[in-house]
Amino acid sequence: MSKWFIFPALHKEERGIINQELQRIERSISLAQQELLAQARDWANWDDTYAFVQDRYPRYAEANFSPEMMKEMRYQLIAFFDASGDVYFLSGLAPDSGAYATCTRAVDDCAWMVPYVDSIQVPIKSTDQHQSFLMPSVSAPAMVVITPIVRTDGSGPSVGWLAKVRLMDTKWMAQMEEVTGLPITIDRQFTAQATPSTTIKGDTIYAQHILPTNVPAISITVGTQLNRTHYLASLNTIRYVLIWTACLMLFVIGFVLWLMERIILKPLKALSIFAKHASEEDTRLDSALLCQRNDEIGMLARSFEQQLTRQRKLNAELLNLSTHDSLTGLPNRRLFDQRLQAAIHEMEASSQPLAVMMLDIDHFKLFNDHYGHQKGDECLRQVAQALQSVATAHDFLIARTGGEEFSALLPDTSAQHAKHIGQLLHETVYALAFPHLASPVAPYVTISVGIGSLDEGIDISPSTLMSTADQALYSAKAAGRHQVIAFTPSIANTSVHTHDTPL
Numbered sequence: 001m002s003k004w005f006i007f008p009a010l011h012k013e014e015r016g017i018i019n020q021e022l023q024r025i026e027r028s029i030s031l032a033q034q035e036l037l038a039q040a041r042d043w044a045n046w047d048d049t050y051a052f053v054q055d056r057y058p059r060y061a062e063a064n065f066s067p068e069m070m071k072e073m074r075y076q077l078i079a080f081f082d083a084s085g086d087v088y089f090l091s092g093l094a095p096d097s098g099a100y101a102t103c104t105r106a107v108d109d110c111a112w113m114v115p116y117v118d119s120i121q122v123p124i125k126s127t128d129q130h131q132s133f134l135m136p137s138v139s140a141p142a143m144v145v146i147t148p149i150v151r152t153d154g155s156g157p158s159v160g161w162l163a164k165v166r167l168m169d170t171k172w173m174a175q176m177e178e179v180t181g182l183p184i185t186i187d188r189q190f191t192a193q194a195t196p197s198t199t200i201k202g203d204t205i206y207a208q209h210i211l212p213t214n215v216p217a218i219s220i221t222v223g224t225q226l227n228r229t230h231y232l233a234s235l236n237t238i239r240y241v242l243i244w245t246a247c248l249m250l251f252v253i254g255f256v257l258w259l260m261e262r263i264i265l266k267p268l269k270a271l272s273i274f275a276k277h278a279s280e281e282d283t284r285l286d287s288a289l290l291c292q293r294n295d296e297i298g299m300l301a302r303s304f305e306q307q308l309t310r311q312r313k314l315n316a317e318l319l320n321l322s323t324h325d326s327l328t329g330l331p332n333r334r335l336f337d338q339r340l341q342a343a344i345h346e347m348e349a350s351s352q353p354l355a356v357m358m359l360d361i362d363h364f365k366l367f368n369d370h371y372g373h374q375k376g377d378e379c380l381r382q383v384a385q386a387l388q389s390v391a392t393a394h395d396f397l398i399a400r401t402g403g404e405e406f407s408a409l410l411p412d413t414s415a416q417h418a419k420h421i422g423q424l425l426h427e428t429v430y431a432l433a434f435p436h437l438a439s440p441v442a443p444y445v446t447i448s449v450g451i452g453s454l455d456e457g458i459d460i461s462p463s464t465l466m467s468t469a470d471q472a473l474y475s476a477k478a479a480g481r482h483q484v485i486a487f488t489p490s491i492a493n494t495s496v497h498t499h500d501t502p503l
């Protein structure tokens with residue numbers, strides 16, 4: 001950016017400054033020309049001069065010209081011309097030797113004046129106005145002014161011309177340098193080669209302008225130079241500022257990125273991990289830090305967690321509904337079958353005994369018919385509760401697997417112990433003393449229990465385990481109900497009942 005925008009701008013400014021300084025020098029040169037012209041007009045508008053060029057004041061030259069005056073006024077040449085433009089009187093200091101001479105023609109001691117006289121005579125003959133121009137003379141450029149000689153009061157025609165020449169030599173330049181405070185160089189240049197230019201060399205910048213002369217093919221170049229210390233110091237300052245600005249910007253960008261990482265990205269990442277674990281039902285989930293936040297992410301985490309809690313509750317309810325019986329609250333056939341499969345697999349792997357039972361309320365149709373369906377429901381609830389209390393006490397699963405039918409799953413339970421538990425269940429239900437006056441078996445509600453076991457010495461396959469319990473139950477019913485019977489191979493021969501009572 002500095003290379004393409006700032007440095008070119010600074011270069012432009014630097015060139016602008018040196019051009020302004022050059023214009024100041026040009027104005028000083030112009031002022032010097034005007035001052036010389038004013039001095040020439042002062043002489044040319046003087047009656048003595050008027051009389052002198054008409055041969056009416058012979059002592060004019062003796063009275064007014066001297067080498068001291070010429071030196072003091074820094075005149076190189078003062079030339080008088082008559083009305084026809086011919087030389088009338090010349091007074092000058094030779095540029096090389098400084099010798100003072102006065103003549104009426106540019107010969108002998110005044111021969112050096114020829115180029116000046118020739119240059120002055122050209123404009124005299126073309127106009128009668130004041131003239132001021134620069135002349136590219138050999139020794140040093142010169143400024144030349146020409147003015148018509150008239151009476152002091154301005155009346156009458158011009159009777160000749162007065163020209164003054166001042167060299168722009170080293171002395172003059174020293175004076176100009178004092179006035180402008182700038183180093184000045186002045187050179188003759190052929191116009192074809194002379195172009196305004198600015199050159200930079202190290203700590204210095206040079207510039208030169210072209211000033212026209214009375215000779216079209218030759219110009220004067222006026223130049224000056226400036227120290228670039230200020231510019232280079234500005235450049236260094238800008239470089240430092242740019243470097244510091246870049247460092248500061250990098251720091252700010254880094255800080256903003258760090259803040260974004262801390263305030264937005266990290267919490268968002270935590271939120272996404274939280275959401276991922278939540279969707280995977282990961283119980284190790286810790287959302288406390290996220291939920292404590294007071295920003296949008298905290299709000300999002302809180303509402304997400306509330307939603308999740310609601311979802312989990314609904315899921316649990318759904319799961320409970322799909323695996324439990326709504327009337328009694330006991331596990332249903334679906335859950336019982338799942339646990340049975342799992343228990344069989346475990347038993348096959350560990351060779352531990354496994355027992356199952358099927359329990360059925362006796363003459364429940366008669367109960368319903370006698371007491372009504374609602375009372376039947378109440379009976380089912382009471383029986384289920386009684387069965388569950390035994391199951392809880394002995395750590396086994398009891399499920400409602402049909403209308404008035406229940407099943408029990410007793411892992412790691414021997415056939416012997418299963419019979420004992422069956423008996424306990426049977427007695428517990430009877431102990432309820434739930435009236436069943438329609439029953440031909442007993443005055444209270446009773447159950448029949450069939451037991452199937454996978455134990456040492458019992459030769460049945462796991463897949464037929466439930467069926468054996470069913471057959472045992474059928475035997476219990478057939479034997480008069482209100483009793484517990486464990487499956488034996490002899491039962492199998494007489495039983496055809498299957499475990500398929502719908503809930």
Ligand SMILES: Nc1nc2c(ncn2[C@@H]2O[C@H](COP(=O)(O)OP(=O)(O)OP(=O)(O)O)[C@@H](O)[C@H]2O)c(=O)[nH]1
Nearest residue numbers: 360361362363364365366368373374376377403404
């Ligand atoms: N109140 C009520 N009755 C039910 C429910 N589910 C099934 N039942 C009834 O239970 C009775 C079962 O009758 P059965 O299958 O003939 O058996 P039972 O009368 O108990 O005779 P046994 O089992 O041979 O002793 C039917 O009358 C069903 O209507 C229920 O949820 N509530």
